[in-house]
Amino acid sequence: MxxxxxxxxxxxxxxxxxxxxxxxxxxxxxxxxxxxxxxxxxxxxxxxxxxxxxxxxxxxxxxxxxxxxxxxxxxxxxxxxxxxxxxxxxxxxxxxxxxxxxxxxxxxxxxxxxxxxxxxxxxxxxxxxxxxxxxxxxxxxxxxxxxxxxxxxxxxxxxxxxxxxxxxxxDAKLRDVVLKSMESVELYSECLRTAANKPSPMTCFDAFVNMAPIVCLRGTDHAVSFYKEMKQELDERVKEGVSAIEREEIRLLWDNIPVWYRLKWFGEFFEKRNACLVADTYTNAWSGFKVSRGEDVLSGMAEVYTVSYLNIGMEMTAEIINKLIDLYDVDGVVMHSNRSCKPYSFGQYEIQKKLSVPSVIIEADMVDERVFSEAQVVTRLEAFLEML
Amino acid sequence: MKVGYLCTFTPKELIHSAGFLPYRVFATDRPINLASAYIQSYSCSQARGSLECALQDDFHAFVFTRCCDTLMRLTDIFEFAGKRVCNIEFPTKIGNVEYYVQELRDFIEVLREWGGEVNFERLMESLKLYRKLEEKLKQLFALSPDYETAIKVQQIEVRDAIKLVDEKIRTAKKEKEKPKVLITGSVCPYPKVYEIFREAGFSVKDDLCTGSRFFEYSYPDFEPVDLDSALKFIAEKYMNKSPCPTKHYEKDKRFEYVLKLAEDCDAVVFLLVKFCDPHFFDYPQLRARLEGMGKKVALIELEFPVVSFEQIRTRVEALREVI
Missing domain, CATH: 3.40.50.11890 (Rossmann fold)
Structure with a gap:
């Protein structure tokens, strides 16, 4: 990678x-x-x-x-x-x-x-x-x-x-912060959207690794300049036709929080099989925090934060995933059934049936490496990639 | 026609006044088979057991309140399984009555779509009936807690439920003085579990929603005069019910409530359903406070259907011995 x-x-x-x-x-x-x-x-x-x-x-x-x-x-x-x-x-x-x-x-x-x-x-x-x-x-x-x-x-x-x-x-300061927040969210979304290119200049692992500023520094100049620079680098890659992985044959979408202790392992596993996880639902969730430019900052804030990705019904969730499938033109979805996150994971069996491309579910945990069963995950993913 | 519900925060009076039978859904003795195709194994067995029940039995509809992350997703899962559902957004943070009244107004519309009509007179009648049931259950439990009855009344017509409790009060005998245990947790729809405590020589007190949390309310002190004020009455009644770990209260009201309940008890047992996050988050700090009061404390983790009552018995007897 x-x-x-x-x-x-x-x-x-x-x-x-x-x-x-x-x-x-x-x-x-x-x-x-x-x-x-x-x-x-x-x-x-x-x-x-x-x-x-x-x-x-x-x-x-x-x-x-x-x-x-x-x-x-x-x-x-x-x-x-x-x-x-x-x-x-x-x-x-x-x-x-x-x-x-x-x-x-x-x-x-x-x-x-x-x-x-x-x-x-x-x-x-x-x-x-x-x-x-x-x-x-x-x-x-x-x-x-x-x-x-x-x-x-x-x-x-x-x-x-x-x-x-x-x-x-x-009030003026709040407005200023909100403007910066909007700008960083917009830049961040643009970064993620570069993955729609073929080959993709980034993987979802790049997105995971570089999501900390949008979470922690949203609303500051730091986040704005960081994502400006990230966008530049990605644009360069797109212009030069640089692919994030050696050979991109299969394009995939990741659902749920990453398996943090296995980021590199997953990255290499997929790259070896010419599969690129181009995007994910987790980092895309932050692209929704766009407070509107309306007069009333607080009512705008109330709206965007209420309809956050994990606070909506599964029908809407499936719709969003299908939109991501179209946007990034992926061939399949890898769903992480995450023991630690019930609201993210319960309903995946039903969402699977509503998706426009095939999907696979793997069981793991985002932080607790003690519950990770490598053999099981490998078997599932290999069978899925073969099927694709 | 049965309208199923899972949580004691559900406004059963409204369902009843619309002409339906509010029917509390519990895990049963049936093994969980069909539900496994809809929800992961790390969901609690109350959720999986209820889903199993819903998939096999005949219900007109189901009402959910957002009490935990599992229940929040369960509404959609029930709907995907072909069930008629409604989620009422009971606030997590207790306080804003006005907001909840609007949710209840919207719920009346849902009941109408389901073929039920709510009007003020009928709602007042349902409110009176349920209050009577709750007060009678309090009376019965003061004499001798009867969990089989407390569970049964949640699945039959309220008028029949009142008659049943009346009968039980007539025959109930005041319990003899014995070491007292407080059982705290979410649901345990298996009366045999409570018998184990009695057989081990305990008298029982509880903080469970298959026990006292079903009937412990402090009622608002106004008389409703129209439908809107009746909804306000319901909102306040439920916000002031015995506190539950799925809600956020000012001044740690939930902890204070349990500590007060435990005052006259010798031991406290956390009877918790595996994967029940709200209770398991409270457990360590609440346990420490209880131990600080000198109480003997034990944790018993359950999965439904309960397969080994004898294991529970061993734990309970061991606890009894140290008192």
């Missing part, structure tokens, strides 16, 4: 991000689907335990840190991002020396209800206030009452955060 130059920059950028966290006067632990723009506008440093979990997974230490949580009574059946994060708190460290102690916690259940429970646990450990932004699940249609409900809570959150931090939210 041809690595993207930008990945090196990503490492530097994220190292800087984590270092800044250690010095921040005030920080909030936040879930990946929450409207982080509000924190940036208040100069509250956002800490992402999910990103931290992914990082630990990628260093293959997921099982090690999960055990700290398990020894303290947390079941092995719980989400491994949560176990890993709570485990690091008990261990008092992590591969990056642990996360800074939170000033407050901000959980939004538009990705799962697990985060509510996880953050309740954190709130009791750290004895800091927790704000839960409750998003109704949009199974069929987004109703006015849903939007009103969410919007009211955004106002509540602002009062809450102003009270806890003793700061005042500046």
């Amino acid at each position: 041809k690595r993207l130059r930008i990945s090196e920059k990503m490492r530097e950028l994220m190292t800087g991000y984590y270092m800044a966290g250690m010095q921040a006067e005030c920080n909030a632990w936040i879930t990946s689907g929450a409207p982080v723009e509000l924190l940036h506008a208040l100069d509250v440093y956002p800490v992402y335990p999910e990103n931290h979990g992914a990082l630990i997974g990628a260093t293959k230490l997921g099982g090690y840190y999960c055990e700290f949580a398990e020894k303290n009574g947390f079941s092995r059946d719980l989400c491994s991002y949560a176990r890993c994060d709570i485990g690091c708190v008990f261990a008092g460290t992590s591969p990056i020396g642990g996360l800074p102690k939170p000033t407050f916690l901000f959980a939004c259940n538009n990705i799962c209800n697990t985060v509510v429970k996880w953050y309740e646990v954190l709130s009791r450990i750290f004895k800091v206030p927790l704000f839960v932004l409750d998003m109704p699940f949009i199974r069929k249609e987004l109703k006015d009452c849903h939007l009103r409900y969410v919007e009211e809570q955004l106002y509540d959150f602002i009062s809450f955060a102003e009270r806890v931090t003793d700061r005042k939210l500046d």
Whole structure:
């Protein structure tokens, strides 16, 4: 696989991000689907335990840190991002020396209800206030009452955060952050869309590795300049007809959170069989966080964050996947049935039947390498690729 | 016509007043076969067992509330399996009554599409009947908790349920003083499990939604005057029901509730269904608080259908011995 130059920059950028966290006067632990723009506008440093979990997974230490949580009574059946994060708190460290102690916690259940429970646990450990932004699940249609409900809570959150931090939210600053957020999301989406070219200049593994800035730094200049540069590199590749893998014969789409501790293994497995995983549903989920340019920032925010990818019904999910199948012109879908993510995984059996191309399901876990069964995964994937 | 539901936050009064039988769906003694084609094995057996039941039995429709990630997806899975479904978005964060009233208004429309008509008079009648049932169950449980009855009444017409509980109250005898155990968890639709506790020499108290969480409410103190205020009554009634780990409360109300329940108990048993995330997240910290109060605590993990009651018995007897 041809690595993207930008990945090196990503490492530097994220190292800087984590270092800044250690010095921040005030920080909030936040879930990946929450409207982080509000924190940036208040100069509250956002800490992402999910990103931290992914990082630990990628260093293959997921099982090690999960055990700290398990020894303290947390079941092995719980989400491994949560176990890993709570485990690091008990261990008092992590591969990056642990996360800074939170000033407050901000959980939004538009990705799962697990985060509510996880953050309740954190709130009791750290004895800091927790704000839960409750998003109704949009199974069929987004109703006015849903939007009103969410919007009211955004106002509540602002009062809450102003009270806890003793700061005042500046409207102009919020607008500026939202504009930057929109710009970075747009650039990020453009990067992902370059994979529609044949051959594809990137794989979903490139997308996974380089997603941290859109999650953690959305709304800042850093994310904007990072994705500008990434786009440039990808455009160059497209212009020169550079393929991300040696020989692209089969094009595939990945569904669900990556298997972080096996990124390289999967990459090589597919490349050896001339198959390129050109895109995925996970990183594409962030391309939806485009707050509209309308007058009212908060109502725009309420809307985009309520209809996030994991907070919608399966009919809509299948539709989105079919659109990605068309956009990236893939021959098949690899679905990761992820023991750690029930809302992402339950329903995959039904979604499979609605897809316009063949698909295969493999069982694994995003962070906990102890449950990975290589032989089973290989058998399934080989049979699938042969069939394609 | 049966309208199935899984969660005690479902407004059964509305379903009943529309002329349907609100029928709580549980895992049964049937092994889980068909459901495995629809949902992964790492979903809880209450979800898989209920789906099995839905696939094999005759229901008019199903109502879901978003209580956990599994239930959230289960609505769609039921629909894909050809069932008529509706999801009511009961808030996770307890508080906003106005929002939930609108959800209930929309639910009335769904009931209408299903062939049921709700009006104020009939809704008031259903509200009265269920309150009567809940109060009678409280009375029965104060004498002697009867889980077989508590489970049965969730699957029959409320008027018959009241008669059944009345009969049970007549014959129930006040339990003798024995070491008391608090059983906390989600559902356990197998009355035999509770008998095991009694046979081991415990008197039983519970925090389960096949037990007291089905009938413990604090009712709003106003009398509804029209349909809208009746919906407000329902919204407040359910938001103020015995707290559940699937909801987020101010001031850790859920923990405080369990700790209070445990005050007069000698032991606490977490009777948890494998893969039940909300309960398993609470378990370690709640356990520590309970142990801090000097309670003996045990965890028993269940999968439905329960195949080995004897294993449970061994655990319960061991707990009884240390008291």
